[in-house]
Amino acid sequence: MNFTSTRSAQNMTSAAAITRGIAADGGLFVPCEFPELSYAKLLELADMDYIGRAKEVLKLYLTDYTEDEIDYCVRGAYTNTFDNNIPAPLAEVAPGTEMLELWHGPTCAFKDMALQLLPFLLVKAANKTAPGRTIVILVATSGDTGKAALAGFADVPNTRIVVFFPENGVSDMQKLQMITQVGSNVSVCGIEGNFDDAQSGVKKIFTDDAIRSTLDKMNMEFSSANSINFGRLVPQIVYYVSAACDLIKAGKLAAGSKFNVAVPTGNFGDILAAYYAKQMGVPIDKLICASNRNKVLSDFLATGVYDRNREFYTTSSPSMDILISSNLERMIYHAAGNDAVLTARLMKELSEKGRYELPADVLAKLQSEFFGGYCDEQGTAGTISKLFKENNYLADTHTAVAANVLEQYRKATGDQTLTVVASTASPYKFAASVLPALTDAAIPENGFEQLELLSKLSNTPIPAPLAGLKGCEVLHKNCIAKDNMAEFVLNFLK
Ligand SMILES: *Cc1c(COP(=O)(O)O)cnc(C)c1O
Numbered sequence: 062m063n064f065t066s067t068r069s070a071q072n073m074t075s076a077a078a079i080t081r082g083i084a085a086d087g088g089l090f091v092p093c094e095f096p097e098l099s100y101a102k103l104l105e106l107a108d109m110d111y112i113g114r115a116k117e118v119l120k121l122y123l124t125d126y127t128e129d130e131i132d133y134c135v136r137g138a139y140t141n142t143f144d145n146n147i148p149a150p151l152a153e154v155a156p157g158t159e160m161l162e163l164w165h166g167p168t169c170a171f172k173d174m175a176l177q178l179l180p181f182l183l184v185k186a187a188n189k190t191a192p193g194r195t196i197v198i199l200v201a202t203s204g205d206t207g208k209a210a211l212a213g214f215a216d217v218p219n220t221r222i223v224v225f226f227p228e229n230g231v232s233d234m235q236k237l238q239m240i241t242q243v244g245s246n247v248s249v250c251g252i253e254g255n256f257d258d259a260q261s262g263v264k265k266i267f268t269d270d271a272i273r274s275t276l277d278k279m280n281m282e283f284s285s286a287n288s289i290n291f292g293r294l295v296p297q298i299v300y301y302v303s304a305a306c307d308l309i310k311a312g313k314l315a316a317g318s319k320f321n322v323a324v325p326t327g328n329f330g331d332i333l334a335a336y337y338a339k340q341m342g343v344p345i346d347k348l349i350c351a352s353n354r355n356k357v358l359s360d361f362l363a364t365g366v367y368d369r370n371r372e373f374y375t376t377s378s379p380s381m382d383i384l385i386s387s388n389l390e391r392m393i394y395h396a397a398g399n400d401a402v403l404t405a406r407l408m409k410e411l412s413e414k415g416r417y418e419l420p421a422d423v424l425a426k427l428q429s430e431f432f433g434g435y436c437d438e439q440g441t442a443g444t445i446s447k448l449f450k451e452n453n454y455l456a457d458t459h460t461a462v463a464a465n466v467l468e469q470y471r472k473a474t475g476d477q478t479l480t481v482v483a484s485t486a487s488p489y490k491f492a493a494s495v496l497p498a499l500t501d502a503a504i505p506e507n508g509f510e511q512l513e514l515l516s517k518l519s520n521t522p523i524p525a526p527l528a529g530l531k532g533c534e535v536l537h538k539n540c541i542a543k544d545n546m547a548e549f550v551l552n553f554l555k
Contacts, residue, residue, distance in 0.1 A: 062124040064090045064291065067394040068405035074125040076186035079292035080196070082285030083267055088405065089391050090291045095340040096121035098302065100316055103343070107306040111148050112139050114306060115178075115299045121341075122295050126185060134181035138296075142167055142177050149174065149300040151307050152484075154454045157477060158467070159313075160484040161304050164457075168238060169487035169524050170380070171331065172209035174300055175293040180213045180220065182292045183284060187219070195281045197554065198222040199266060201259035203327060204231035205380045205486065207249070208238040210286040215244030222286070223248045223550050225259045228540045231379055233508045234490050234527060241533035248553045251540035255373055257385050262546040263287070272547060279554065288330030289387050297334030298341070304481050305343045313479060314344065321480040323349035323467040325459040326358055327381035329388035331483055336392065336430065346478055351466035352435040353378045358386055362433030365424035367407075368416045377441055377494035378458040380486070385411070393419070396426045432474075434466035441465065445488075445498035455519045457486040458494050489515060489527050 064078040065071045068088030073081075078090035098121070106114045115135045116128075123131060139148050144165040152160045166173025187196050198220060200210045207224040214222040226239060228251035239249050252259045266272055267283055276282055288294065301322065308314035322345055324332040332350050339345040352359045354374045361367045369384040376382055394404045403420070410417040419427070436444070444461040448454045456464060463482050471477065488495045492511040496504045499518050505511055509531050512523045541549055 062096065062122055063093045065093055065401070067091055067390050067401060068408065069401050074189075075123045075291065076125050076189040079182055079186040079290060080190045080282075080284055082283070082287075082290045083264075086405070087268060087408070088401070089289050089388070091391050091394060092122060095337065098341040098343060100342070100344070103302070103305055103309060106302065107310045109306075111146075111299075111303055112136060114303050115139065115296070118299045118302055119295060123182070125189070130185050134178060134185060137181045138178035143173075149303050151304060151481070152454070154448065154452045157479050159304075159308070159479070159481045160454065160456075160460070161300065161481050162484045163300060164485065164487045164490075166209075167212045167526055168205065168208045169490050169526055170205035170209060171483065171485040172205045173212070175288075175296040176206070176209040176213040176286060178296045179286055179290065179292045180217045184217060184219065186292070191282060193280065194219070195279075196220045196284050197276065197281050198284055198286045199263045199550065200224045200286050201256065201263040202226045202231075202239075203256040203380045203382055204235040205490075206287065208235065208242070211239060211242040211244070211247055211249070214286070215242065215247055217246070221246045221248075221281075221554065223250070223553055225250055225252050225263065225546060227252055227255045227259055230255050230375055230382060232491055232493065234492070234530075235379070237508065237530050237533075240535050240537045241530060243536065249537035249539075250549055252543050252546070253540065254543040255375075256383055257369075257373070258543045260287070260385065260387070262543050266547050266550060269547065272551070275551065276554070281554065287387070288328050294330060294334055294337065294388075297331060298337045301335050301338035301345070302341075302343055305338075308479070308481075319344040319346040319478065321345070321347040321349060321476070321478045322483065323351060323463045323470070323480055324483040325378065325381055325463040325485055326350050326352060327383040327386065329358070329386045329392065331485070333388045333392055336395075347470075347476065348431045349463070349467055349470050349480070350431050350433045351463040352433070353381045353441070353462050354435065354437050355382050355384060356435035357384050358389070359433035359435040361389075362427060362431055365419040365421070366416065367411065367419075369411070370415045377438055377491065378462050380459055381462065392427070393423065396430075397423045432470050434469045436462045436465035442494075442498040444468075445495055449499055449519070455488045455495070455521060456484065457488040458491045459486050460484040487524050487527070488519075489524055
């Protein structure tokens with residue numbers, strides 16, 4: 062399996078694509094073809110546990126890793142790190158609607174699914190492509206990636222990690238998770254700005270030749286743990302495969318029938334993984350792309366015009382507060398028939414004007430695969446409340462956005478196909494926003510009292526990783542202007 066860039070023809074191994082994170086031309090690495098997963102193979106996988114399924118999927122993409130290496134990486138990532146050793150269980154909320162719960166890992170959000178595995182993949186990849194070098198991970202986070210990456214990379218030999226987050230753009234619990242992170246190789250820093258500022262700043266550092274050569278002299282090199290890294294995409298494909306297996310096993314997905322997926326979307330990584338699974342042969346029909354009030358994606362899917370020149374809103378689903386959806390670049394490349402010239406031109410327009418328009422045929426292709434919709438703050442709260450009262454299901458704000466848009470889709474189309482909703486965070490991570498949807502009582506100011514109240518109201522346990530934050534020392538107190546990110550990184554590495 063070879064990898065190329067979305068912006069020019071290249072020929073890379075998966076190890077090179079994973080170590081570099083982003084292509085030298087600024088594009089993203091994509092597989093040159095999609096490996097096939099037949100229904101017979103799915104039946105075989107249905108009898109395996111998550112680790113077995115993950116190994117089989119990874120093997121198809123990471124052909125330059127040995128089977129032993131893949132076995133080591135997957136076992137390391139998914140053994141004793143997720144509740145009951147079941148990383149991605151399905152929970153039926155109503156007949157025909159299944160929640161794919163991706164938040165049973167160490168940081169209580171779906172980013173763990175990929176970021177528990179990425180450090181293993183990256184260290185093996187670096188051993189192949191850059192032996193003896195220290196890998197420096199730079200992360201821009203809208204909240205969940207940061208902590209998940211820190212948890213994955215803390216004290217991993219030959220790695221350093223720097224995480225930037227929007228100082229006022231993440232939930233209290235998300236912030237506390239990050240600024241209390243221990244580890245001799247970690248650094249965490251707030252940015253005066255929003256997520257897009259943090260992401261643009263990181264991209265700028267990555268592509269700055271002077272900084273790269275400074276690192277080179279220190280025998281270091283950058284890599285990315287953001288969802289632009291193919292090493293994050295491939296673990297995400299696994300849970301859609303696994304969901305299909307579980308549906309087959311439960312007798313809910315017969316041979317020849319399909320299911321839809323509904324995904325709360327920000328950077329387009331999670332839903333892109335579903336698209337990849339579909340290309341491989343997983344029987345997925347419609348991909349329902351759900352946005353919050355920052356609805357740049359649902360506008361794009363409706364009109365073909367991507368326009369980031371708009372107001373940025375801070376919402377109760379902060380991990381989706383994004384106006385530049387990085388992984389969409391991969392989707393455009395594929396939808397345009399692997400057209401790197403077109404993709405490069407559109408991405409140039411995006412960076413210069415903040416706007417581009419898709420050719421009509423590419424838009425038609427996207428619209429045949431995706432349904433785009435959005436849900437505002439009131440709709441999010443209403444959906445949390447409804448799911449809890451009618452279905453006895455406690456959803457977080459992000460998951461609620463997807464459930465709401467799914468309902469809109471069903472009303473608009475009459476399509477009642479079995480649907481898997483990506484449930485992306487524990488409701489406890491966003492207790493301050495979830496609680497008002499459940500009760501009229503006053504919400505306590507203190508984050509830990511909020512957890513207690515949520516537990517009492519819902520009769521569910523507080524996840525141990527969140528309860529355990531109580532009393533942890535704050536270790537990272539920096540907050541800097543967005544123009545000072547490069548300086549901050551170099552200071553840390555010295
Ligand atoms: C990151 C995140 C999302 C968005 O996922 P993308 O891959 O960026 O589209 C949704 N929900 C939660 C809880 C997240 O952390």
